[in-house]
Amino acid sequence: MTQDELKQLVGQAAADYVNANVPEGAIIGVGTGSTANCFIDALAASKGRYRGAVSSSVATTARLEAQGFKIFDLNDIESLPVYVDGADEIDASGAMIKGGGGALTREKIVASVSEVFVCIADASKLVDVLGQFPLPIEVVPMARTAIGRRVTALGGVPVLRVKQDGSPFITDNGNEILDVKGLRISDPRTLEAHVNAWPGVVTVGLFASRGADLCLLGGAQGVERIEYRKA
Ligand code: 5RP
Numbered sequence: 001m002t003q004d005e006l007k008q009l010v011g012q013a014a015a016d017y018v019n020a021n022v023p024e025g026a027i028i029g030v031g032t033g034s035t036a037n038c039f040i041d042a043l044a045a046s047k048g049r050y051r052g053a054v055s056s057s058v059a060t061t062a063r064l065e066a067q068g069f070k071i072f073d074l075n076d077i078e079s080l081p082v083y084v085d086g087a088d089e090i091d092a093s094g095a096m097i098k099g100g101g102g103a104l105t106r107e108k109i110v111a112s113v114s115e116v117f118v119c120i121a122d123a124s125k126l127v128d129v130l131g132q133f134p135l136p137i138e139v140v141p142m143a144r145t146a147i148g149r150r151v152t153a154l155g156g157v158p159v160l161r162v163k164q165d166g167s168p169f170i171t172d173n174g175n176e177i178l179d180v181k182g183l184r185i186s187d188p189r190t191l192e193a194h195v196n197a198w199p200g201v202v203t204v205g206l207f208a209s210r211g212a213d214l215c216l217l218g219g220a221q222g223v224e225r226i227e228y229r230k231a
Contacts, residue, residue, distance in 0.1 A: 004034075006122035006218035007086075011038025013216045013223040014084045014120045015046070021116075022081045024049050027072050029110045030064060031085020032057040032103035035120050039084050040067055054080060056110045057103035058172050074110060083114030087121050087212075088133040088205075094119070094212040094228035095188040099136030099205030102161070102171050108203055112210055119212035123219035130188055134159065134179035136205035141168075141176050143200020148178060150198055156180040175202050 001009070018028060028043070030036060030053045040060070043050075044067040052070030054077060055061040061071055085107055087096040096119060098104050111117050135156070139147050148158040161169040161177040168176050185191055188208035195204040215226040 001218075001220065003122050003124065007035045007038045007120075008042075010120040010122065010216045010218040010223055011035060011040075012042040013218070014039045014118055015042035017118060017214075017216065018043060018082055018084065019046050019049065022050075025051055026081050027051050027077060028053045029080040029083030029114045030055055030060055031083065031107055031110075032060045033086040033101045035086030035122075036060060036084065037063055039120060040064055040069075044068065054110055056085065056106040057101070059101075060103070074113065077113070080110070080114040082116045082118060083111045084118045084120060085111070087119050087125055087207075089127045089130050090119055090121055090125055090212065090215055091127055091130050091188070093188075093208075094215065094226075095130060095206065095208035096211060097130050097133050097135055097185075097205055098207050099138070099177070099203075100133065102136070102169060102177055104136055104205040105138050105171065105173055105175075105203040108207065108210070111207065116214065117210065117212045119215040121215060121217055123217055126217060130185040130206070131183040134181045135183055135185070136161070137178045137180060137195060138171055138173070138175050138202040138205075139178055140200045140202060144176055144178065147198055147200050151178065151180050154183070156183045173202065
């Protein structure tokens with residue numbers, strides 16, 4: 001199977017999971033990216049079961065609306081039964097690197113108010129140690145260079161994310177992203193807390209203190225269901 005076919009497979013598996021485990025009339029938290037898009041398209045067949053969705057990005061909002069889902073503002077919601085999203089890397093504890101699509105801040109916010117985080121990924125995303133994929137950090141633009149120096153001191157190589165025309169990529173929140181290469185992240189929780197404390201960091205794309213509860217991992221043998229025990 002191609003990577004795209006695996007994404008469709010786990011998108012459908014996540015829709016099946018939500019239809020089987022989430023009560024009718026619920027509001028669903030929805031992530032961002034090509035795998036999350038497969039989930040949106042698969043869930044559209046049963047959209048009448050749900051009141052709507054809380055979205056993690058402008059792009060996801062457009063996709064959800066095109067499929068006929070009503071969008072809710074997170075400020076009007078107390079909790080979400082489930083949040084479904086992709087990942088750039090996931091380790092054996094359910095800790096993830098996210099933000100390859102630039103939506104890490106809103107993703108982390110929506111995930112934080114969700115009871116169950118379902119990660120959907122193809123098997124290439126499962127790693128022993130996080131860090132092969134560059135770690136995204138969303139930064140307030142005036143802090144970019146100061147944060148870059150701190151990253152370098154940690155042994156990482158910060159690269160400003162740019163668009164095709166060479167101008168900085170700007171997030172939905174009006175900030176920039178540093179993609180950090182060269183880190184071997186053996187203790188993701190500690191690194192997440194450490195980087196989060198730097199002035200000017202909006203969000204680090206480590207999802208470890210609130211990692212996945214369940215991963216639906218697509219591979220040659222089909223969809224593997226991995227549950228994580230939380231400390
Ligand atoms: C977006 C994300 C995505 O979940 C992550 O980049 C994976 O994307 P894809 O499903 O397209 O491989 O964190 O900010």
